[in-house]
Structure formats: C-alpha cells, structure tokens
Amino acid sequence: MARCDTCGNDYDYSFVIVRGSEHFTFDSFECAIHKLAPVCGHCGVRILGHGVEVRAPGGLHGSIYCCAHCARSAGEGRVVDHVQT
Numbered sequence: 001m002a003r004c005d006t007c008g009n010d011y012d013y014s015f016v017i018v019r020g021s022e023h024f025t026f027d028s029f030e031c032a033i034h035k036l037a038p039v040c041g042h043c044g045v046r047i048l049g050h051g052v053e054v055r056a057p058g059g060l061h062g063s064i065y066c067c068a069h070c071a072r073s074a075g076e077g078r079v080v081d082h083v084q085t
Contacts, residue, residue: 006031042070052079 002014004027011027017036018024026032037046041063054076055062065071071079 004028004031006035038064040064040066040070042066042074054079 001010001012002016002025003010004014005024006026009027014025014027016023016025017032019036024032024035026035033046033048037048038051039045040047040051042065045066047064047066049066052065052068052071053062054065054071063071063074063076065074065076065079068079068081
C-alpha cells in the first residue's frame, strides 16, 4: 500500500503519476487533480481541459486561464474564442 500525497490515505489501489523527474502517489483522480491541475489566473478554478495559455513574445511560459473570457477579463486582449464563420 502507498500513501496519497494529497490526503495521506494509505490505499491498496493507489497509483503513481510521473511529471518530469517528480513522482506523485494518489489514491484517487480527485486528489491528483487537486495537487496537479493548474488554476485559472482569473477565476481560480482548476483547469481540467486544455485551458488557454498566454505568453509574452519569446517567453517559454505564460499565464494560464480556463477560457478566453477569463483571459480577456484579466487584460489579455489577444485571445479570441473559436467561432464559426
């Protein structure tokens, strides 16, 4: 059995997620999401899908938002929603 890195539960069906050189042990997807999912830079929700990342030109990482609306609300005017024409 292994102890969950989020809640501390010692569970016989735990699993490990590897991200780069880091290893995390969890007892549920809920705990994995709580620990690893990014948070929207505007509204604070956990981002479970792709989200929207806005980078400065030439930058490697930027701010991440759950949607284009939140990105625009945070002042990122370059982000547009996917619309049909």
